[in-house]
Amino acid sequence: xxxxxxxxKMYDSIGEPHKHGPDVAHVEIHQNKVLGIHLVDGLHIxxxxxxxxxxxxxxxxxxxxxxxxxxxxxxMIPKTGIQRINIYTRIxxxxxxxxxxxxxxxxAEDIHHIMDSEITVGxxxxxxxxxxxxxxxxxxxxxxxxTKVSLKEGAKFRTDFELVKGMVGKLDIDYEAICGARSILExxxxxxxxxxxxxxxxxxxxxxxxxxxxVLTSKIAVRGHAxxxxxxxxxxxxxxxxxxxxxxxxxxxxxxxKAIPVVEVxxxxxxITHEAAIGSVDSKQLETIMARGLSExxxxxxxxxxLLNPQ
Amino acid sequence: xxNKAILNNVSMxxxxxxxxxxxxxxxxxxxxxxxxxMGLSGYTHFTGDIRFDGKSIRGLSIDKRxxxxxxxxxxxxxxxxxxxxxxxxxxxxxxKSIKNISNLxxxxxxxxxxxxxxxxxxTLSGGERKRIELASILGMKPKLVIMDEPDSxxxxxxxxxxxxxIRALRENGSTVLLITHSMTVLEKADHAFLLCDGKIxxxxxxxxxxxxxxxxxxxxxxxxxxxxxxxxx
Numbered sequence: 001x002x003x004x005x006x007x008x009k010m011y012d013s014i015g016e017p018h019k020h021g022p023d024v025a026h027v028e029i030h031q032n033k034v035l036g037i038h039l040v041d042g043l044h045i046x047x048x049x050x051x052x053x054x055x056x057x058x059x060x061x062x063x064x065x066x067x068x069x070x071x072x073x074x075x076m077i078p079k080t081g082i083q084r085i086n087i088y089t090r091i092x093x094x095x096x097x098x099x100x101x102x103x104x105x106x107x108a109e110d111i112h113h114i115m116d117s118e119i120t121v122g123x124x125x126x127x128x129x130x131x132x133x134x135x136x137x138x139x140x141x142x143x144x145x146x147t148k149v150s151l152k153e154g155a156k157f158r159t160d161f162e163l164v165k166g167m168v169g170k171l172d173i174d175y176e177a178i179c180g181a182r183s184i185l186e187x188x189x190x191x192x193x194x195x196x197x198x199x200x201x202x203x204x205x206x207x208x209x210x211x212x213x214x215v216l217t218s219k220i221a222v223r224g225h226a227x228x229x230x231x232x233x234x235x236x237x238x239x240x241x242x243x244x245x246x247x248x249x250x251x252x253x254x255x256x257x258k259a260i261p262v263v264e265v266x267x268x269x270x271x272i273t274h275e276a277a278i279g280s281v282d283s284k285q286l287e288t289i290m291a292r293g294l295s296e297x298x299x300x301x302x303x304x305x306x307l308l309n310p311q
Numbered sequence: 312x313x314n315k316a317i318l319n320n321v322s323m324x325x326x327x328x329x330x331x332x333x334x335x336x337x338x339x340x341x342x343x344x345x346x347x348x349m350g351l352s353g354y355t356h357f358t359g360d361i362r363f364d365g366k367s368i369r370g371l372s373i374d375k376r377x378x379x380x381x382x383x384x385x386x387x388x389x390x391x392x393x394x395x396x397x398x399x400x401x402x403x404x405x406x407k408s409i410k411n412i413s414n415l416x417x418x419x420x421x422x423x424x425x426x427x428x429x430x431x432x433x434t435l436s437g438g439e440r441k442r443i444e445l446a447s448i449l450g451m452k453p454k455l456v457i458m459d460e461p462d463s464x465x466x467x468x469x470x471x472x473x474x475x476x477i478r479a480l481r482e483n484g485s486t487v488l489l490i491t492h493s494m495t496v497l498e499k500a501d502h503a504f505l506l507c508d509g510k511i512x513x514x515x516x517x518x519x520x521x522x523x524x525x526x527x528x529x530x531x532x533x534x535x536x537x538x539x540x541x542x543x544x
Contacts, residue, residue, distance in 0.1 A: 219393075248392070282389065283352055284385075284389045285389045285391055287349075287351055287352065287373055288385065288388065288389045289402055289403075290372070290373040290374040290377065291349060291373055291374075291376075291377050291382050291383050292377060292382065292402050292403025292447060292451060293374055293377040293378050293402075293403055293451070294374060294402055294403075295374050296372075296374065299374075299402075302394065302398065302402055303391060303394065305394075305398075306391050306392065306393040306394025306395070306398065306430070306431075307392050307393045307394075308393065309393040309394070309395070309430075
């Protein structure tokens with residue numbers, strides 16, 4: 001398969017067009033090969049192929065505003081293998097950019113996707129990183145995304161991890177953020193587990209600067225024999241720091257879910273709230289949809305899909 | 312439900328294509344009647360029978376009753392985090408095209424552009440949520456729709472839209488069963504039942520039932536202990 005065919009196959013598997021306009025920056029990475037790369041003004045991407053993956057450096061120049069989201073497609077079409085991605089992202093002062101990363105493993109039987117990421121969002125800069133996964137029906141993926149985020153004064157950062165299509169396999173998310181003065185952090189994970197999927201989510205944010213804001217959100221649905229463990233930790237240690245931890249998990253069949261929201265307030269003028277709800281689908285919601293003619297299974301799917309929708 | 316009988320001796324017949332109302336004091340069993348007809352959880356064990364289109368629907372699940380054309384508009388409709396109005400309406404609509412879904416939203420007096428992608432969640436006001444419930448029912452084109460306290464918790468504008476929808480349902484051949492204790496709602500019906508202590512105590516024209524309800528029930532100190540000589544034969 002040549003490069004173009006592989007790119008097309010990867011985009012087809014996530015249901016997105018493989019052609020982009022000239023004003024859309026994009027990168028396609030298959031296993032340890034960079035298949036395609038297109039940049040726009042103010043954006044620098046340096047991708048280096050290593051033995052079992054890629055090392056990528058992404059820089060958005062000071063004051064650059066990249067209006068259209070940068071598209072990155074990671075993936076592996078074969079059934080087995082390792083893809084190790086190391087990404088270093090620097091959004092410089094007053095810059096603005098967003099990345100939509102699509103990760104596809106449509107035929108996975110035994111694939112390890114290991115991501116190690118460091119993100120620095122500069123003073124008054126804005127950055128959004130949206131990561132959408134599409135897996136195959138066999139669940140043969142071990143996914144280990146690890147990210148360290150540093151938000152400088154006045155920076156805004158939003159990240160949204162989505163894995164709701166196909167089987168999860170094994171997922172182990174480990175995100176950590178340090179938030180400077182007046183910075184804003186939103187960290188969301190939305191995952192649907194089935195079969196014998198195991199989901200571990202560990203998100204931690206330290207609101208270190210004055211008036212820093214942080215919200216950690218996890219929305220998880222587990223069915224079959226899937227298991228989910230969520231630990232969200234939010235620590236506020238400066239005056240005016242505000243935060244919220246929100247964890248919702250729907251548990252069906254023989255699945256298991258555990259959520260541990262940890263909040264620590266180390267300054268008398270800081271404030272953090274949390275809520276966690278775990279349970280089956282609400283019976284009134286279910287009966288409402290069934291009274292429109294959907295079976296119990298279809299009604300359950302509709303309610304879960306709603307919960308896992310990006311807000 | 313313990314040993315207490317929930318409803319007792321109810322016997323009623325609904326004429327197809329008409330708007331019927333069930334009125335009665337709190338605790339008379341109005342909402343229980345609605346839940347039993349719809350087959351909601353906790354309301355499936357009873358003696359007697361419910362027949363629809365000449366056949367018993369006893370033992371049928373909620374969705375099977377809905378597929379036969381029965382549906383329920385809840386007094387306090389459920390909220391759904393993240394579920395869009397578009398998806399909610401498509402779930403029950405016979406015509407799932409975007410054009411029809413937009414029409415349904417417009418029929419209940421809301422702007423499709425503004426609402427179609429909003430979630431059916433707590434950001435909707437009580438009136439907006441009730442209108443969306445109605446839009447969902449209009450899309451189903453049901454044979455029988457039970458509306459439990461359609462006027463509760465809403466403003467005048469939303470109430471007028473609900474009355475318009477009741478009229479539209481009737482014009483399209485649906486049978487409507489209004490569960491209410493409001494005289495304003497009762498007046499929208501063609502025929503009424505007065506339920507007291509699980510018994511149909513009066514039935515007939517709106518004038519007859521509403522006059523009795525206003526004169527005797529409002530000041531009644533026998534709530535759910537009806538005086539037998541007042542009952543219809």
